[in-house]
Amino acid sequence: MAPTGQCCLPISELSAYVQRWTIRARVTSKSVLRTFSKGAGNGKVFHVHLLDVHGGEIRASFFNEAADKLFETLQVGKCYSLSRGSVRIANRQFNPCNHRYEISFDKMAEVEQVADDGAIDAVKLNLTDIRSLQSRTLPCNVDLCGIVTASGPVVAFTSREGKELVKREITIADDTATSIGVTLWGERAKQEGSTLEGHPVACLKGVVVKEWNGGRSGSLSESGALVTSPTAAEAQRVRQWWAQGGSSQALTPLSAAGGGGSARAANAKCLDLAEVRTASERVLQQPELYSVVCRLALVQFAKKGETQPLYYDACQELRDGKPMPCNRRVDGSGFCPSCNRAGKTAPRLTLRCRFADCGDVAWLTTFHEAAQQAIGMTAEQARAMEQTEGGREALEAAIMGQYFGRPLQLTLRAKLDSYNGEARTNVSCIDARPVPRGERGRAMLREVREMLAAGSD
Secondary structure: OOOOOOOOOOHHHOOOOOOOOEEEEEEEEEOOOEEEEEOOEEEEEEEEEEEOOOOOEEEEEEEOHHHHHHOOOOOOOOEEEEEOOEEEEOOOOOOOOOOOEEEEEOOOOEEEEOOOOOOOOOOOOOEOOHHHHHHOOOOEEEEEEEEEEEEOOOEEEEOOOOOEEEEEEEEEEEOOOEEEEEEEEHHHHHOOHHHHOOOOEEEEEEEEEEEEOOEEEEEEEEEEEEEOOOOOHHHHHHHHHHHOOHHHOOOEEOOHHHOOOOHHHHHOEEOOHHHHHHHHOOOOOOOEEEEEEEEEEEEOOEEOOEEOOOEEEEEOOEOOOOOOEOOOEOOOOOEEOOOOEEOOEEEEEEEEEEEEOOOOEEEEEEEHHHHHHHHOOOHHHHHHHHHHOOHHHHHHHHHHOOOOOOOEEEEEEEEEEEEOOEEEEEEEEEEEEEOOHHHHHHHHHHHHHHHHHHHHO
């Protein structure tokens, strides 16, 4: 509660010149608790966005003692009275709020939960249509509203800095008939996948748009928000557009490779499996990349009567100051002969997969990231299932459940290798992503129309 005799100040009136103030606001977003280094010591910090009844929004940061004391107290969606913070000019490099100032709280912070105020919105949106992103100066921070036309699986991976990360990629489109890929991170990526199925309308607050792979792709910032049942007027308009013909309309994608996909896919030739077979025979010294839409038909579980391992333990230690982990195979004790030591390890998938389209099939060695997409589970999940949840039979059954289940867009690499002194082309799968069904369907429809038009000439 505000101190006796002191009214709550609207957030819009906060400035460095107001010394004593109390605000009442709803927490609309909250970051993770982070540690940082400062001089010889370490510190802690987390951030929230605060929205009041007047529509004012500001970012607040809680440091050290305040972070320890209030991280569990402050919950997204609840209302609080806050005072005794320091107001300073906002750092635009990290702060997406429109307020000129931001608040910093230390151990003197006074925060108390208050009764919910229904007049305060759950989230404040300044929506931008997707088509206008084509001419925006990048990078930019925007709020978007659109139909989720595609949603990929959760993917766990190790960053170049050696951090364990989780992401999910979605594609959204709005009534400008334009789509963009957006990457969700962390807990948002792990949320129930059914909430993103069935082409729901979603509002995304705090999407950072950057140039990627010759296109434009988005990433939902940790201070942003994902609203899957929005009530805004723009959401109703987009929902109506989709129902009244937008679902069959040709969309203009801003993101290359299906929204933030592999950078290699931009240079890949779009072929079917039969054409890949022919084209790969003509590969000379330079490797070639192909993009193919097909389905997983089979995974090789055994060879010549012997069970084939589906993953191996790989070294995750950084080498020679480089940001990428070693990723070399380790022995049973975790020792890496390349690093000459035992350290952190993680499983990596390596599968022999048969893929099929309408005209041909092909056996392809499928590496870790692509393999995770193909079988719909991470290497960690595969290992846990095999070792603790039912053994090898349970794992094989789970993988077989993915056969012919969904179309995948593969990126294949064909290069000339030498086998026993004989030159031979090796084709492997280096990337796999779910095919946005709406976009794929519209592309196939265009092909049918072109064939009909050619036949009538």
